[in-house]
Amino acid sequence: MDINIQKYMAFITTVEYGSFTRAAAILNYSQSGISRMISDLEKEWNVSLLERDRSGVRLTSDGTHLLPYAKRVCDEYQRLKLQVDELNGVQTGLIRIGTFSSAATHWLPGIISHFRVLHPSVTFEFLIGDYAEISQWILEGRVDCGFLRLPASADLDVTFVESDRLLIILPEDHPMASCSLFPLNRLADETFILQGKGDRAEAQDFFDRYDLHPRVFCTTWDDYSIMSMVEKGLGISLLPELILKRTPYNILIKELDVPVVRDIGFVLRDRKTASLAVKRFMEYLKYR
Numbered sequence: 001m002d003i004n005i006q007k008y009m010a011f012i013t014t015v016e017y018g019s020f021t022r023a024a025a026i027l028n029y030s031q032s033g034i035s036r037m038i039s040d041l042e043k044e045w046n047v048s049l050l051e052r053d054r055s056g057v058r059l060t061s062d063g064t065h066l067l068p069y070a071k072r073v074c075d076e077y078q079r080l081k082l083q084v085d086e087l088n089g090v091q092t093g094l095i096r097i098g099t100f101s102s103a104a105t106h107w108l109p110g111i112i113s114h115f116r117v118l119h120p121s122v123t124f125e126f127l128i129g130d131y132a133e134i135s136q137w138i139l140e141g142r143v144d145c146g147f148l149r150l151p152a153s154a155d156l157d158v159t160f161v162e163s164d165r166l167l168i169i170l171p172e173d174h175p176m177a178s179c180s181l182f183p184l185n186r187l188a189d190e191t192f193i194l195q196g197k198g199d200r201a202e203a204q205d206f207f208d209r210y211d212l213h214p215r216v217f218c219t220t221w222d223d224y225s226i227m228s229m230v231e232k233g234l235g236i237s238l239l240p241e242l243i244l245k246r247t248p249y250n251i252l253i254k255e256l257d258v259p260v261v262r263d264i265g266f267v268l269r270d271r272k273t274a275s276l277a278v279k280r281f282m283e284y285l286k287y288r
Contacts, residue, residue, distance in 0.1 A: 011038050013027055085275060089150050092122065112124060116286045125143075130197045164263075168255070169254075172231075182254040
């Protein structure tokens, strides 16, 4: 990348996050490197761009005036790169994908194996996280694209991929082991293990819709921990069908008598400025 573009990106990112440290982490530079690039800009332009103190950094009046111009230069640079890529075709590149673990396990291998037939020099980097983390990574530019439960932030470009059923899992000796459909009205009587992180569980929208208040024994984001605890008879759970493909645990999987699904989308910040490699990758989502 052109050294001046690097400086502009350092300036823009530092302003967005109010910190040299956060800008350094996002752009993969040292904190001193970010500070030095902005100092270089200030010397080149003969202006003060940022006020620095222990609480962080803030734009000066000159910095406020110049920031939109720096953003436009960086946007145009991205468009230039896209045009160069279009002329040369997808020869090489890196695609950074934010994803939750079940999509990484069950979808991405198939998509990538087909993609690499025609694009063998493109490499990949996966960041595994929850929905909130993946959304933030895309908005920050830490990843190029990702898989998310819908609806996603209005600031993101979304392509619907698939509706994934939520299914009940039970220990093999559960009293409802022989039922064909697990009755909704039984959920309030069960000890529950929730899949979730922070203050929002995967199934919370479903519980809210039917005014359900299960007795929650444990909440965790780890799929395999949940299945292991259910296998040991510690409770039941509600998990997406995608997670339950090729499960290694001795558990029973039941549909609810009231169908419930999660919608999954492929998400990026802006399709117009996405790299050619990412645009080509989107064409292979059908191979999941």
